[in-house]
Amino acid sequence: MKRFLRARDQRCRFPGCLVPAARCQVDHNQDYALGGATAIDNLACLCPGHHPLKHPDLAEEFRWSARQRPDGAVEWIDPTGSSYLDSPPRRVMFV
Template identity: 55%
Template sequence: DLVADMMLTVTPSVETGAGFSDGAGGLGASRGIVSVTVPPLALAGVTDEPAELVGRCPIDLATARVLAGYATGWDRVLADPITGCVLAVDRYTPSADMKRFLRARDQHCRFPGCRQPAHRCDRDHTLDYAFGGATDVCNLACLCKRHHVLKGETAWTVRQLGGGVLEWTSPGGHVYIDKPPPAIHFVPNTDPPPF
């Protein structure tokens, strides 16, 4: 990666040192990102759960604390303690785990009566991210393009009641409750019993 960055941004010169400084180009233009996962209680010194250099290997807590102390920014990631599935992040875009969870929970567009499949829908922040809405599964729902625009551009309103249940209010004041479909589907067996 460094060689590709150097070739694309500048021609370094051994004689003059051009391209090796922290100027606007060369090696100075290359930035790395190090992701370290540290349980918050371990970072605070309450527990001694392991830290991880993401995608590589475990690291000792002393090194993780030093890296955390020099970090210029933090991304909070809330994960389910049992499954490890990411439930919330401090960014606008939901993680792949969150998108997978929402597709399984919602199965289709969550506007009342719409059955556009979830894989064709947007993951919409019920309370807009720009207004402080969190990127977590309790504030996201699958909406098709049409109903995503309808929610944002008309007097229709929606709020989450918990457990994936949405309460839609029409411009006329009518309230519609949309519950996520059940996760288990029973299909009747039309074959006669074997006895």
């Protein structure tokens, strides 16, 4: 699963971040503790800098949320409610 995610994502899935997937952590878009499945359509590679932005230990006024769409795009919602879309990179890659 980890190899597939690295090949699919290629980089951190936070909008504009170019940290390679090999240096990222695999994270549940919908929190596992809140019922999120450990499945390809609920996981994404996030770098150590962006991964903590969506964790519950961060104060709510600073916390982001993410959800994965059926096409693989990750929609990010910032603390003010603004939405940002990170589309998946092209899928042709050899790992």
